[in-house]
Amino acid sequence: MTNLDKSYDFLIVGSGFAGAVCARELAEQGNKKVLLLEKRSHIGGNSYDALNDAGILIHMYGPHIFHTNDERVYKYLSRFTNWRKYMHEVVGNVHGKLLPIPFNLNSLYMVYDNEKAMRLESKLVRAYGMDKKVTILELRKNTDQELAELAEYVYQNVFLYYTQKQWGTSPDDIDPNVTARVPVYISRDNRYFQDKFQGIPEDGYTPLFEKMLSHQNIDLSLSTDVKDLLSFSEVGLLLQGKPFKGAVIYTGAVDELFQCKFGRLPYRTLDFEFETYDTNWYQDYGTVNYTVDQLFTRITEFKHLSGQNIENKTTIMKEYSKAYTNALKEIPYYAINNFDNNSLYEKYHELTLKYPDFYLLGRLAEYKYYNMDAIVSRALELSDLLIKNGGV
Numbered sequence: 001m002t003n004l005d006k007s008y009d010f011l012i013v014g015s016g017f018a019g020a021v022c023a024r025e026l027a028e029q030g031n032k033k034v035l036l037l038e039k040r041s042h043i044g045g046n047s048y049d050a051l052n053d054a055g056i057l058i059h060m061y062g063p064h065i066f067h068t069n070d071e072r073v074y075k076y077l078s079r080f081t082n083w084r085k086y087m088h089e090v091v092g093n094v095h096g097k098l099l100p101i102p103f104n105l106n107s108l109y110m111v112y113d114n115e116k117a118m119r120l121e122s123k124l125v126r127a128y129g130m131d132k133k134v135t136i137l138e139l140r141k142n143t144d145q146e147l148a149e150l151a152e153y154v155y156q157n158v159f160l161y162y163t164q165k166q167w168g169t170s171p172d173d174i175d176p177n178v179t180a181r182v183p184v185y186i187s188r189d190n191r192y193f194q195d196k197f198q199g200i201p202e203d204g205y206t207p208l209f210e211k212m213l214s215h216q217n218i219d220l221s222l223s224t225d226v227k228d229l230l231s232f233s234e235v236g237l238l239l240q241g242k243p244f245k246g247a248v249i250y251t252g253a254v255d256e257l258f259q260c261k262f263g264r265l266p267y268r269t270l271d272f273e274f275e276t277y278d279t280n281w282y283q284d285y286g287t288v289n290y291t292v293d294q295l296f297t298r299i300t301e302f303k304h305l306s307g308q309n310i311e312n313k314t315t316i317m318k319e320y321s322k323a324y325t326n327a328l329k330e331i332p333y334y335a336i337n338n339f340d341n342n343s344l345y346e347k348y349h350e351l352t353l354k355y356p357d358f359y360l361l362g363r364l365a366e367y368k369y370y371n372m373d374a375i376v377s378r379a380l381e382l383s384d385l386l387i388k389n390g391g392v
């Protein structure tokens with residue numbers, strides 16, 4: 001464990017994209033001394049990857065595909081990695097038929113006979129426009145009988161069961177922004193994302209993080225849970241019981257800092273099941289979503305993502321979603337955003353506002369469904385601000 005008596009300008013909690021980008025920026029651009037604490041035994045947060053026994057590069061916390069339209073974010077990360085050009089394609093296994101997801105015009109022609117599909121295509125284009133995206137909730141409001149029937153098909157076969165598995169409730173009862181991430185796409189483009197910049201770090205995410213954190217002003221301490229070290233007192237922030245003069249950027253779950261005194265913030269967690277086979281390929285796509293059957297939500301085959309040329313071995317991952325209970329080894333992955341939970345989050349957030357040098361940043365700390373690029377962007381913005389204001 002790093003010597004906490006050494007004086008640091010910043011204490012950063014968590015070495016995912018939020019914490020790592022801030023650490024690098026403050027250390028490099030701000031010339032600040034940074035102490036980065038991470039409770040896991042490795043850096044990278046949920047973007048961490050590593051080779052398994054078969055030599056296949058595994059995303060240990062679920063498949064991570066980088067995509068962004070934000071040039072600053074892309075350029076920034078490109079300082080620490082080259083990119084393998086990779087366009088993610090997902091299909092939904094609907095009773096054995098593999099339909100492109102997001103449901104698009106190619107999916108349409110696989111579901112209906114040519115004549116009906118052509119009619120539906122022109123109705124969709126007339127109603128929404130070619131190359132436009134329309135959320136399933138919007139499409140279900142369409143009053144045209146045939147489009148309503150199409151919406152019902154997509155709802156029943158793509159969204160309903162998958163969402164029940166992932167969130168434990170129906171698409172009507174979750175934040176509409178969640179299903180809006182995968183809109184019906186009036187296009188023949190089968191890619192999962194349409195962003196300008198897409199890819200996978202050429203050597204993996206972990207080497208990207210290693211490069212980012214390799215700076216003389218950054219001290220890193222792994223396997224260190226800050227819950228045991230940081231406390232909030234009337235006189236300010238205490239680190240191991242002593243006043244901490246620097247600023248703190250915290251990227252973990254905020255309720256845990258206050259012993260969950262208003263109740264635990266609800267999250268969904270995942271169980272990952274890995275299987276390795278003595279074959280070249282398990283499936284033809286990076287990810288296959290199981291939208292009408294199975295207990296897992298999706299299967300990802302990592303060689304599609306890594307581009308590794310390994311013969312007669314392949315590894316897949318099945319994802320099972322369940323409610324987060326804080327049981328040992330469970331990790332909160334998805335905030336469950338709704339009015340009640342967001343209000344509960346605000347109560348914890350308010351407790352932190354008394355401490356002007358304490359910042360909440362990241363998917364957990366902000367209780368939001370952020371992709372990696374959004375987090376990198378927010379970390380760059382916060383660092384800019386702290387450097388401009390002279391920090392501490």
Ligand code: FAD
Pocket residue numbers: 013014015016017018019037038039040044045046047061062063064065066067224225226227251252253270333334361362363364370371372373375
């Ligand atoms: P995290 O990566 O969660 O990092 C937080 C870190 O803080 C962790 O390392 C944690 O151990 C540490 N920590 C927490 N509490 C403490 C404590 N008390 N003391 C010390 N350390 C602590 N995004 C995409 O852009 N593309 C994708 O394809 C994609 N796929 C995803 C798939 C899954 C299954 C999941 C769950 C997420 C996916 N994401 C994807 C989102 C991506 O993981 C997040 O945007 C990103 O990890 C957020 O970074 P972060 O630093 O905020 O959080």
Ligand code: UDP
Pocket residue numbers: 092101158159160162163166167178179180181182289291
């Ligand atoms: N979704 C679905 N069926 C699919 C794909 C997505 O019902 O085949 C819904 C589901 O509610 C999911 C949400 O859309 O949680 C967002 O999907 P995304 O692929 O963005 O989820 P993530 O990769 O973040 O888990």
